[in-house]
Amino acid sequence: MLAIFDERQFLHRPLTRIAGGMLKPNPEQPERITALLAGLEMAAVAVQPPREHPFDAIAAMHDAGYLDFLRTGFEAWRALPGTGPELRSSVHPSRHMGRLPSDLLGRAGFYQADASCVLVEGTWEAARASANTALDAMVRVLAGEAAAYALCRPPGHHAYRDQAGGFCYLNNTAIAANWAASQGQRVAVVDVDVHHGNGTQALFYDRRDVLTVSVHGDPAWLYPYYAGYADETGTGPGEGFNLNLPVALKSGSEAYLAAVSKGCEAVRRFSPDVLVIALGLDASSDDPFACMDVDEAGFRKMGESLGALSRSTLIVQEGGYPSPTLGTLLAAFISGFTAGQAR
Numbered sequence: 500m501l502a503i504f505d506e507r508q509f510l511h512r513p514l515t516r517i518a519g520g521m522l523k524p525n526p527e528q529p530e531r532i533t534a535l536l537a538g539l540e541m542a543a544v545a546v547q548p549p550r551e552h553p554f555d556a557i558a559a560m561h562d563a564g565y566l567d568f569l570r571t572g573f574e575a576w577r578a579l580p581g582t583g584p585e586l587r588s589s590v591h592p593s594r595h596m597g598r599l600p601s602d603l604l605g606r607a608g609f610y611q612a613d614a615s616c617v618l619v620e621g622t623w624e625a626a627r628a629s630a631n632t633a634l635d636a637m638v639r640v641l642a643g644e645a646a647a648y649a650l651c652r653p654p655g656h657h658a659y660r661d662q663a664g665g666f667c668y669l670n671n672t673a674i675a676a677n678w679a680a681s682q683g684q685r686v687a688v689v690d691v692d693v694h695h696g697n698g699t700q701a702l703f704y705d706r707r708d709v710l711t712v713s714v715h716g717d718p719a720w721l722y723p724y725y726a727g728y729a730d731e732t733g734t735g736p737g738e739g740f741n742l743n744l745p746v747a748l749k750s751g752s753e754a755y756l757a758a759v760s761k762g763c764e765a766v767r768r769f770s771p772d773v774l775v776i777a778l779g780l781d782a783s784s785d786d787p788f789a790c791m792d793v794d795e796a797g798f799r800k801m802g803e804s805l806g807a808l809s810r811s812t813l814i815v816q817e818g819g820y821p822s823p824t825l826g827t828l829l830a831a832f833i834s835g836f837t838a839g840q841a842r
């Protein structure tokens with residue numbers, strides 16, 4: 500296996516998020532990268548920088564006005580008097596109104612789904628580098644690499660065509676999957692992050708050339724709350740090509756792995772050319788979000804089940820927040836995946 504990583508991803512340093520009704524430190528920090536790189540070293544996976552790919556592949560999955568907001572919003576914000584170091588809206592279009600206004604704060608509310616996706620000075624550069632990293636890893640997989648890991652940060656799976664959310668700006672997983680599909684590949688995405696891959700689901704909801712599967716904590720009690728239920732199965736030509744497998748919160752490895760196995764069965768039936776694993780490590784009992792109890796052996800087994808699908812595979816890093824075991828869990832997943840692939 501090969502890993503791709505771009506140093507520009509260190510540039511995004513969000514300060515805060517709102518949790519428990521309070522401003523709290525934002526856990527989606529560059530330090531995650533250091534822990535994940537240590538995990539790659541433990542797993543003896545070599546790391547290379549990505550080559551730069553045309554922006555078209557990113558633009559294909561996102562709205563032009565939204566991309567302009569991400570690119571220019573922070574600078575415009577700082578040019579206004581009395582603004583702070585993070586661009587975060589304090590007003591969002593509710594279900595009763597949905598126009599896109601000209602005002603910057605109004606646009607921020609339109610393009611930001613929640614309080615956890617602030618724009619800071621390095622956000623655009625890091626998000627763009629993160630998407631390019633996933634894309635480069637996918638290019639290598641289609642060129643014959645059996646498996647590649649994209650160390651992507653900020654993560655991507657909560658990002659919609661025109662909306663950031665849950666620490667995500669550009670949907671790295673969807674951008675890579677869509678590019679493979681544009682090359683005539685049949686693609687399956689399996690998202691094992693503890694939070695539902697709502698952005699990825701939405702981006703492929705009406706398509707049958709990309710199967711989307713998500714295993715996650717029950718959204719009745721967990722972010723993103725408004726999507727991720729088992730009855731969301733796709734629409735139009737995409738009907739039957741979206742599978743949600745919510746798991747009760749605080750479940751251990753066994754319940755989570757049973758859902759992953761169900762996801763793997765759906766992938767086998769779909770028979771893709773390429774598998775994309777949206778790898779969140781936040782179902783761990785050690786994760787600061789502490790909403791699931793999957794242990795290190797569980798992550799190894801999860802990797803093994805997905806590796807045993809024996810497909811050309813891109814692994815894209817999604818969530819998983821600073822804890823003493825973050826790197827160890829990545830190494831466990833990769834060693835399980837490699838063992839599964841060799842089976």
Ligand SMILES: [Zn+2]
Binds near residue numbers: 693694781818819
């Ligand atoms: Zn997550």
